[in-house]
Amino acid sequence: MPHLDATHDPAATTWVESGQTPGTEFPIQNLPFGVFSLHGHAVADDRIGVAIGDHVLDLYGCLEAQVAGFERSDLQAACQAPRLNALLALDRAAWREVRHEVFHLLTTDDAHLRSRVRRHLRAMDDVAMALPIAPGDYTDFYASLHHATNVGQMMRPDNPLLPNYKWVPIGYHGRSSSIVVSGTPVCRPSGQVRADDAAPPSVQPTRRLDYELEVGLVLGRGNAQGTAIALDDAEAHMFGVCLLNDWSARDLQAWEYQPLGPFLAKNFCTSLSPWVVTFEALEPFRCAPAARPDTDPAPLPYLRSRVHDVRGAIDLRLEVLLQTGRMRDEGRDPVGLSQGEFRQLYWTFAQMVAHHTVNGCNLRPGDLFGSGTVSGPSAGSRGSLLELAWRGTQPLQLPNGEQRRFLEDGDEVILRGWCEAPGRARIGLGTCRGRIEAAAGVEPLA
């Protein structure tokens, strides 16, 4: 059963006008956490905020002015830190207390309190968003069976899906130093490419730059090394989700990926959306994972539970849009490339947590998981350009006559995500965007 309270009530209203605008991604039922600074301020001014409509509630300022307060003594310092990590290190009860306090401030009928809170509301246009977390370790999974099958067909036509796939949530350890917040330009990487099997490889800017539509999991409380997190305890360690773009250089990847998996093809840049939508906010949208065919093996016992069978997944819709440089010059809006359903994944975040720790590996607050590219069974639900244009063999036709096999300089990729269901308030994840810049010291590719 969903654990719903007053903060999920679709009839709840906020006195912040833009929080009541139909279609807003950040209504009073969402209350995602991020880190912002006022334009023109130094990095040292980064502070935690909560999104409401097109405004940010400055949590630091509310606490400083004693407009907000907490029962728990450890919460104030955690909410006045320049990143979410200290808050993540607490527990579900603490996260819930912050949510309820913010909900109270933004729904109060008390005119005096409203005017005090209003002083700590900033228009989103007046702030710059930063990375919400100081990312610890970053693990990228591969949880979409459709993505794994599509890519497998291109890389190994005779053996697309490896035999471990339906038993093991496959992942690799990524790099956290190159994680950037949405809006940060993405420089086209260079690296070793072997275009011709008869010739030696050469170093060049990638000609096969791609995006991957993924959902990021921000880990909360960690576990002690040597202990495992049971599937049904996983959610106590899961704080929230955001959008994640795992930029990938497919030509570098094809040459380097055997035998140890992705390396320089993916560690040059990973973009994150700035707002972390909490599992508290996602509560009304929890659902059963997609049914597996009867012919598939049942997950091993540590990856299976009755509760998980009922609510292990999230009913979350995803979308990728592209705006090329020429479209921008022509004043054209971004065009949708694909739509995805997060619940279709073969493995859930809880299963990834249980699997990641089954060997005693310790997770820490602020660690980040990527779900893996979210692709569905239909052509319109393929979550990467590699799949949409089928390794460049079926170029995408854009409405202005342009074609795309892979990303070109000036292209901007925009990820979006939202939850909606009858009788629930729709909530959004915001956007994750990144524009491709020419390789450093190299002429832009035509």
Ligand code: MN
């Ligand atoms: Mn990926």
